[in-house]
Amino acid sequence: MDDIDALKILETEIGLDAPIDPLDDISLEDDTPRYNPEQMLPLLQSDNLQQRMLAARAFYKIQEPRAIPRLIELLDDESPLVRVNAAYALGRNPSETAVDALIDQLTNDSHGYVRKAVVWALGNCRNEKAVTPLVEAIENDMSVVRLWAASALGQMGKISFEAILKAIPALVKTMRNDPIAVVRSNCAWSIGELCKDLTYNVVYATAIDALIETFADDEDLGVRDDARASILNLGDPRGLQVIEEIEQDQDF
Numbered sequence: 059m060d061d062i063d064a065l066k067i068l069e070t071e072i073g074l075d076a077p078i079d080p081l082d083d084i085s086l087e088d089d090t091p092r093y094n095p096e097q098m099l100p101l102l103q104s105d106n107l108q109q110r111m112l113a114a115r116a117f118y119k120i121q122e123p124r125a126i127p128r129l130i131e132l133l134d135d136e137s138p139l140v141r142v143n144a145a146y147a148l149g150r151n152p153s154e155t156a157v158d159a160l161i162d163q164l165t166n167d168s169h170g171y172v173r174k175a176v177v178w179a180l181g182n183c184r185n186e187k188a189v190t191p192l193v194e195a196i197e198n199d200m201s202v203v204r205l206w207a208a209s210a211l212g213q214m215g216k217i218s219f220e221a222i223l224k225a226i227p228a229l230v231k232t233m234r235n236d237p238i239a240v241v242r243s244n245c246a247w248s249i250g251e252l253c254k255d256l257t258y259n260v261v262y263a264t265a266i267d268a269l270i271e272t273f274a275d276d277e278d279l280g281v282r283d284d285a286r287a288s289i290l291n292l293g294d295p296r297g298l299q300v301i302e303e304i305e306q307d308q309d310f
Contacts, residue, residue: 095122102128107137114143118150126151130159138169145172149179157185164191173203181210186217193228196245201238208232208241212248222252226261230268233285239278246272246281250288266292270300 093116101113102125114132117125125147132144145163148156160183164176177195180188188210195207211225226249233245249265256262272285289297 093120095120095125099125099128102132107140110135110140111137111143114140114147117147118143121151123151123153126153126156130156133159133163138172141167141169141172142175145175145179149175149182152179152183154183154185157183157187161188161191164195170200170203173199174206177203177207177210181206181213184213184215186214186221189214189217189221189224193224196228196232196241201241204232204236204241205238205244208244208248212244212251214252216255217252219256222256223261226252226265230265233268233272233281239276239281242272242276242278242281243284246284246288250291253288253292266294266297270297273301274304 095117098113098116098120099122101109102117104110104113110132114129117129129144129147129151132140133148135141135144141163145160148160157180160176160180164173164180167173167176173195177192180192192207192211196204196211199207208229211229214221214225217225229245229249229252233242233249236242236245246269249269253262253265256265266289269285269289273282273289276282276285286301289301
């Protein structure tokens with residue numbers, strides 16, 4: 059299923075011109091409307107679709123451990139929109155208990171915008187069990203899912219060397235080959251984040267080579283800028299030298 063098909067399904071579900079995506083339209087500033095968790099918790103079990111959707115969206119803004127078991131159950135809701143909002147809410151209420159359910163949903167849900175929400179949530183959960191399914195997502199899923207899966211890998215925080223070994227080759231491959239520039243940009247950023255925890259080794263050297271290549275050769279200015287930023291943040295001497303040489307050449 060491509061992006062447009064997934065979008066149309068959500069449009070049909072809610073009868074609006076575009077799907078409601080908490081990442082796009084919910085502000086987290088101090089003037090954000092506040093929900094009462096005592097009022098929202100019962101609505102998570104409502105038979106009414108709109109009430110379940112409202113409650114799931116509310117827990118995107120509310121951190122409430124009591125909501126987590128029901129939000130996990132809502133990942134199986136018949137409505138894709140409820141599943142989207144339940145996944146986002148679990149991302150704002152990260153929990154060890156939610157990780158397996160989110161991974162299962164990423165593997166099995168047929169709706170692209172649900173999978174997008176799930177990969178965002180997995181990035182916020184920062185559990186390295188998610189590395190393998192996120193790698194599969196950036197290699198095989200539709201563009202909007204690849205986009206968020208790429209950045210989710212960079213949000214993992216400190217993970218084991220074995221997990222980094224799984225993530226970096228997939229990020230490098232996608233950064234070099236993905237047709238969508240913003241996906242390549244997110245890969246460049248995530249490579250930089252994961253390399254912060256690496257000592258110099260073959261994996262690190264390969265990642266730096268890929269960032270240098272992307273900075274030098276990618277057709278998109280934004281992707282080149284993100285590769286450059288990752289090299290600068292890492293402070294890699296070889297990468298810094300290449301950046302200086304390329305930028306000096308461009309001045310002529």
